Amino acid sequence: MIKRYPTKQIKVGNVLIGGDAPISVQSMTFTKTSDVKATVEQITKLHFAGADIVRVAVPHIEDANALKEIKKQVSLPIVADIHFHYKLALIAAEVVDCIRINPGNIGDKKRVQEVVKACQERNIPIRIGVNSGSLEKQFEQKYGQTPQGMVASADYNIKYLEDLGFTDIKISLKASDVQRTVEAYRTLRPMNNYPFHLGVTEAGTQFHSTIKSSIALGSLLLDGIGDTLRVSMTGELEEEIKVGRAILKDVGISKEGLNIISCPTCGRIEADLVNAVSEVEKRTAHIKTPLDVSVMGCVVNAIGEAKSADVAIAFGKGSGLVMKKGEIIAKLSGDALINKFIEEVEFEAKRKS
Ligand code: SF4
Numbered sequence: 001m002i003k004r005y006p007t008k009q010i011k012v013g014n015v016l017i018g019g020d021a022p023i024s025v026q027s028m029t030f031t032k033t034s035d036v037k038a039t040v041e042q043i044t045k046l047h048f049a050g051a052d053i054v055r056v057a058v059p060h061i062e063d064a065n066a067l068k069e070i071k072k073q074v075s076l077p078i079v080a081d082i083h084f085h086y087k088l089a090l091i092a093a094e095v096v097d098c099i100r101i102n103p104g105n106i107g108d109k110k111r112v113q114e115v116v117k118a119c120q121e122r123n124i125p126i127r128i129g130v131n132s133g134s135l136e137k138q139f140e141q142k143y144g145q146t147p148q149g150m151v152a153s154a155d156y157n158i159k160y161l162e163d164l165g166f167t168d169i170k171i172s173l174k175a176s177d178v179q180r181t182v183e184a185y186r187t188l189r190p191m192n193n194y195p196f197h198l199g200v201t202e203a204g205t206q207f208h209s210t211i212k213s214s215i216a217l218g219s220l221l222l223d224g225i226g227d228t229l230r231v232s233m234t235g236e237l238e239e240e241i242k243v244g245r246a247i248l249k250d251v252g253i254s255k256e257g258l259n260i261i262s263c264p265t266c267g268r269i270e271a272d273l274v275n276a277v278s279e280v281e282k283r284t285a286h287i288k289t290p291l292d293v294s295v296m297g298c299v300v301n302a303i304g305e306a307k308s309a310d311v312a313i314a315f316g317k318g319s320g321l322v323m324k325k326g327e328i329i330a331k332l333s334g335d336a337l338i339n340k341f342i343e344e345v346e347f348e349a350k351r352k353s
Contacts, residue, residue, distance in 0.1 A: 002253065004224045007195045010125045010168055013077025013097035015052050017170060017228045018195030023221070023253060024052035024228040025244040026197070027237050028081070033063035036070055042237060043074045049238035050245060053228070055079040055100065064091035071095050079127060083134075086111040093118035098170075100127040103160040104136045104153065116166045125168040128157045131201055132175035132184075147183035150175065154188055169194045170227070174201035178216040185220050195227035196220075202232065209233040210243050214250075221251045255290040258345070261309060262295040269297035271315035276338065280313075283342050289349040310348050313341040324348070 009019030017024060027046050031038040033056045043054050058064050058080045064087075071078060080092035081100045086107060089099055099119060103112045103126075119126055130153045132145040139156070143149030150173045161169055171194050173184040181200050189196070200216045203209035213231040220226050231243045248254035262277045277295050284293075294309040296302035299321065302314030307326035314321045319333040322341045330340050 002222060002224055002251070005189055006193065007227055008167070008193050010170055010195055011123075012053055012079065012125060015077050017197075021227070023226060023248055025050065025241055025248070026053040026055060026079075026228060026230040027051050027240045027244075028055040028057070028230065028232075030237070033057055033070070034060065034066045036066050036073070039066070039070055040073045043070070043076055043078075046237055046241060047074070047076050049241040051076060051241050053077045053079060053097075055081050055230075057081045058088050058092055059083070059085075061088065061091075064088040067092055067095045081129070086115055089115045090118050093122060093124065096124070098125050098127055100129045102128060102130065102134075102136075102153075103157050105134075109160075109164075112160065113164055116161065116164045119168065120166065123168075125170060126161065126166065127170045127172060127197060128154060128161070129172045129197075130154045130157070130174070130184075132180060133201070145175070145180075147173075147175070147180050147187055150180070150184040151187045151191075154184075155191060158192060158194065167194075170197050171195075172197040172199060174199050174232075176200065176202045178212050178219075181216045182219050185225055186223065189223075189225050196225060198226040198229040199232055204234060206233055206235040206239055206243075209235075213243060214247055217244075217247050218251050221247070221253060256288050257290065258284050258287055259290070259292045260284075260295065261292065261305065263297050263301065263305075265297045268300055269315075270317050271297060271320070273297040273315070276313075276315070279338065280342070280345075284345055287345070287349045289353045291345065291348055291352065293345055310352075311341065311344045313337065 007018035010017050015024050029042040033039050046054050054076045077097035079098040079100050080096045082089045106112050130150050135149050135153050139149040139153045175181045198217050200212045203212045231240045233240045265273050291310045294305050294312040296314045299314045299316050306312035306323040312323040320337045321328050322330040
């Protein structure tokens with residue numbers, strides 16, 4: 001049983017973060033934000049993929065100016081990602097649902113104060129986004145790009161905002177490797193109760209990012225750390241959401257959707273299981289009801305495995321079995337076998353929803 005660290009609850013648009021709110025899944029567009037059409041298209045794609053929140057980069061004035069129009073065309077809450085330019089943060093704060101800055105790199109306190117005031121006026125939070133690769137000079141010189149440096153930077157930025165009376169904060173502490181990321185979050189966790197945004201930065205391709213993010217985010221979530229997350233990936237945006245949701249499911253936090261148990265295959269296999277499992281995944285992707293289903297390559301282990309599955313399929317020589325809670329309900333072959341299995345999965349999902 002995971003005991004979540006009790007955090008302060010904040011709100012990004014209509015999404016609650018922290019406290020007892022469900023752990024939300026985020027992503028970030030990679031269009032030029034000034035290109036409204038392309039950015040809206042990506043946000044819409046992410047929305048359909050199941051994102052709760054989306055972040056957009058705001059490096060230039062034309063990006064900040066585009067936010068108003070983008071906001072009109074999408075319903076996902078938007079976080080504006082800003083470095084250095086407080087004026088961009090001021091424009092963004094009039095429109096978006098959260099600002100990601102590091103107060104330390106915005107400049108003198110007066111400028112930060114203006115940004116804070118703008119956020120207070122609209123009641124929107126600030127995400128302090130610490131990255132190991134862009135620590136403030138004083139922390140990099142003292143600690144290098146270490147978890148200690150990341151924690152010192154986060155603590156400094158938190159106090160910066162607290163001194164200005166601002167506590168509507170969430171924090172991220174990202175490094176590009178698992179160990180530093182996990183150590184930084186674990187070290188900072190007992191030092192405050194602000195919600196944490198989890199992520200490994202520049203995590204690499206879909207393959208590497210999935211592994212790094214699963215280990216880092218999985219370890220932290222099992223510790224009860226984390227209120228929202230992003231899986232960073234060089235690849236398709238929808239995959240970020242898919243992997244993020246799968247991490248939450250496999251850690252045991254989210255119960256949504258199918259838990260597909262499939263065998264690794266061996267010399268006893270009686271079917272093209274790789275294609276069969278991928279067909280099952282595609283045809284059941286829309287199901288949100290929690291169900292255990294198993295897809296087995298032969299009948300050797302299938303009967304035993306099927307006992308704990310809501311619906312199971314086992315391929316045999318020339319024909320196969322469809323089972324429910326271990327009980328054989330059909331013996332079929334070819335397309336009829338897999339169609340019957342999907343039909344039973346749909347039926348169970350409806351019955352249990
Ligand atoms: Fe091999 Fe059959 Fe077990 Fe799959 S279910 S791994 S095919 S014995």
